[in-house]
Amino acid sequence: MTRSADAHQPYIRRCFDLARRATGAVSPNPLVGAVLVHGDRIIGEGWHQRYGQAHAEINAVASVSAADRHLIPAARLYCNLEPCFHYGKTPPCVDLVLREGIRQVIISNTDPNPKVAGQSVQKMCAAGVEVVTGVLEAEGARLNRAFFTWISKKRPLVILKWAQSADGYVGRAGEQTPISSLNTQRLTHRWRAAADAILVGAHTARVDNPRLDNRLYPGAAPLRIALDRGGIIPAGHHLLDDSRPTWIAGPARPGRFAQTLFVDLPTENPLENLLERLAEANYAILYVEGGPATHQSFIDRGLFDELRIITNTELYLGDGLPAATLPARPPHRESSRIGADRIDIFYQEPNR
Numbered sequence: 001m002t003r004s005a006d007a008h009q010p011y012i013r014r015c016f017d018l019a020r021r022a023t024g025a026v027s028p029n030p031l032v033g034a035v036l037v038h039g040d041r042i043i044g045e046g047w048h049q050r051y052g053q054a055h056a057e058i059n060a061v062a063s064v065s066a067a068d069r070h071l072i073p074a075a076r077l078y079c080n081l082e083p084c085f086h087y088g089k090t091p092p093c094v095d096l097v098l099r100e101g102i103r104q105v106i107i108s109n110t111d112p113n114p115k116v117a118g119q120s121v122q123k124m125c126a127a128g129v130e131v132v133t134g135v136l137e138a139e140g141a142r143l144n145r146a147f148f149t150w151i152s153k154k155r156p157l158v159i160l161k162w163a164q165s166a167d168g169y170v171g172r173a174g175e176q177t178p179i180s181s182l183n184t185q186r187l188t189h190r191w192r193a194a195a196d197a198i199l200v201g202a203h204t205a206r207v208d209n210p211r212l213d214n215r216l217y218p219g220a221a222p223l224r225i226a227l228d229r230g231g232i233i234p235a236g237h238h239l240l241d242d243s244r245p246t247w248i249a250g251p252a253r254p255g256r257f258a259q260t261l262f263v264d265l266p267t268e269n270p271l272e273n274l275l276e277r278l279a280e281a282n283y284a285i286l287y288v289e290g291g292p293a294t295h296q297s298f299i300d301r302g303l304f305d306e307l308r309i310i311t312n313t314e315l316y317l318g319d320g321l322p323a324a325t326l327p328a329r330p331p332h333r334e335s336s337r338i339g340a341d342r343i344d345i346f347y348q349e350p351n352r
């Protein structure tokens with residue numbers, strides 16, 4: 001029975017919701033959810049939960065009760081990403097679909113991974129499976145914008161974040177200046193937990209002595225990165241404590257470091273080089289926390305996908321370090337509020 005694209009949407013939305021549960025846990029892999037539906041009844045659900053572990057389709061099939069197993073060949077499989085075609089850390093999901101005798105598969109995005117790239121859709125069609133693609137495609141691409149960027153641009157998704165006063169200052173020069181509230185800080189720690197790496201410039205590292213962790217929100221801590229070409233971060237600072245994986249883009253320091261890597265960037269295109277190295281090391285989301293000169297260098301090179309700007313609408317500094325400036329804001333904007341803080345997210349179209 002063929003259904004209209006509209007009838008498929010609620011189930012694809014369910015795939016997105018399931019997929020999102022793995023935020024911060026599967027990168028650089030995509031967030032993928034899968035739902036098996038018989039008639040109007042969901043008989044199985046699953047999502048890709050951890051990097052290197054079972055894919056969404058496998059978990060969805062495994063979740064079907066013994067009493068419902070015989071319904072699988074008559075069920076529709078919804079999946080926000082085309083099932084994989086290749087032997088990776090798990091066998092191809094497309095073979096599972098065919099082995100289970102599933103006759104209808106509905107997908108949001110085809111998988112841009114060159115090892116997949118439409119081949120599973122072809123294989124299923126050739127086997128007589130009815131395949132629908134492109135359901136809520138834009139939402140799917142937004143959900144997996146980091147994966148798509150990592151595959152198509154061979155660099156991580158770059159998110160620039162800063163907090164500013166109502167009059168546009170990110171702080172007073174040379175001193176740490178609190179801008180947003182503690183509740184907003186919890187949100188920014190959630191953003192950190194969802195990132196693979198967090199970067200700051202040397203001045204921010206020196207003045208703020210940041211830990212760059214996500215202590216206010218659960219989840220794995222990201223890689224810490226500091227740009228420190230001049231070697232100005234004081235030796236006693238958190239970023240040089242070797243307590244967590246850290247990249248320092250600058251001269252090596254004396255002493256023994258087990259988790260700290262001193263990275264030598266070329267003078268030409270240093271940021272491009274850093275992003276390339278991060279992508280090669282499987283980091284797909286880079287969160288850039290400042291300061292304004294560091295933000296500006298990413299903006300000037302066109303190396304960003306998202307801006308997250310927190311404005312304390314009640315704080316006027318009158319003077320200080322101005323926030324970075326942009327030739328034009330990215331086209332899409334979402335705004336929300338936490339107390340006096342306004343949170344504006346601007347983003348480009350996903351890099352598909």
Ligand code: AOF
Pocket residue numbers: 029030031032033047048051052053054055056057081082083084087088089090093111113116
């Ligand atoms: C699927 N379902 O749930 C996911 C897929 O290293 P592996 O074996 O985990 O494979 C990772 C690749 O598989 C990833 O780059 C993407 O192309 C696809 N992800 N595919 O059928 C899933 N997470």
Ligand code: ZN
Pocket residue numbers: 055056083084085090091092093094
């Ligand atoms: Zn798979």
